[in-house]
Amino acid sequence: MPIKSNMVVSNQSGVHKDLESGIEKYLVNPFRKPYRPFSKGIFHKANQVINNLNLPIILDSGCGTGESSHILSKKNTDIIIVGIDKSEKRLDKFIERDNFYHKDNLILMRADVIDIWRMIKQSKWTIKKHYILYPNPWPKKNQLKRRWHGHPIFPEMIGLCDQIELRTNWQIYAEEFKQALEIITQKKTSLDSIKVKYFMSPFEKKYSNSRQKLYRVVSSD
Template sequence: MTIKSSIVTSNQSGVHKDLESSIKKYFTNPYRKPYRPFTGDIFHQLDAAQKQVGKPIILDSGCGTGESSQQLAKLNPDALVIGIDKSEKRLEKLITQDSVYLQGNLVLARADVIDIWRMIKESDWIIKKHYLLYPNPWPKKDQLKRRWHGHPVFPEMISLCDHIELRTNWQIYAEEFKQALEIATNKKVLLDNIKVTDFISPFEKKYYDSGHELYRVTNSI
């Protein structure tokens, strides 16, 4: 039996009024929070893997159990797919706290992407696509800062790759992310509804089975 997921509800009725001002602020004041313990070690292992495999990277940030990363690796044999999630539970079958999982063109790691993104920015990685699949919506008005486009790391994150794809079941999240990318890059960004038949991730399947609308935001077509 599939457990149905409730539709996202919020005390926000549209794009957050502080979105534009917060983005402008983050571009003038770079995020400087110190890295968490272990992240440097994980990053070195990821860096060694990408040097060993030597292929352009597809990043799957907040990859959950890693099923989307596994699928992406099969669909993109010419790329190295790197899936990262901070959850202890979600990746525990495959990796321990201080190790990464490497098989063929797939690498999975447990880490906080807020640190990993900043480390990638200092590196020479070539990222051909960055997926943000079904991030936690943080739908309350006072939770803007927890959404990817409302977080101070947003400028660093979007600078890693020209091709970002975000999927969500909350229309306001999609509209905000689109607007945030347009403000930051001055380029047109596409928001569309997706009709999926092959599910890319467990949350995509769960939301589809629960009858939710699914939205996709992409900045290169």
């Protein structure tokens, strides 16, 4: 991973004009794509651990290398941290086989959150907080549907828990995410620019070291 990174460049100058209409459509027509058998197997393993430990959960979706999940697990020893990333490579440091890792209060899965979020919702896990740290920005105007708040899965994702924290280096992503969250929850959401002293994830470190502005959107309980 490069140590320095360039700022996000986009042909969008503000919140996408189709954001609101997209969310209204997804609220009426929920996302129903069938689960892949592969996802079911991995989720089953996680679900067994969760049921045995019977503790609240923090989700770290798109956790990359798993470092942020590891940091969270050390800071919150009475909570299970579940990190999920679909990348073939990124979780290699932790996962040796079967696309799954469990030690103490840390679970890591190599899986697609689009399946896993819906399975979590059906299993009624007690999610205390959901982190989405530095998702891929997909900054071109025609890529709105690839951003989490532009994807039909968004209402399901928001339904997982009340406390959501998104961090991004692209202000428009933060503004769109905030607006989308407020449409669904009907509650005020905060957006601020943050200065980070202790980096939570490799991308946070990379962007900070490149002197980029970082933004945080936090839902209200």
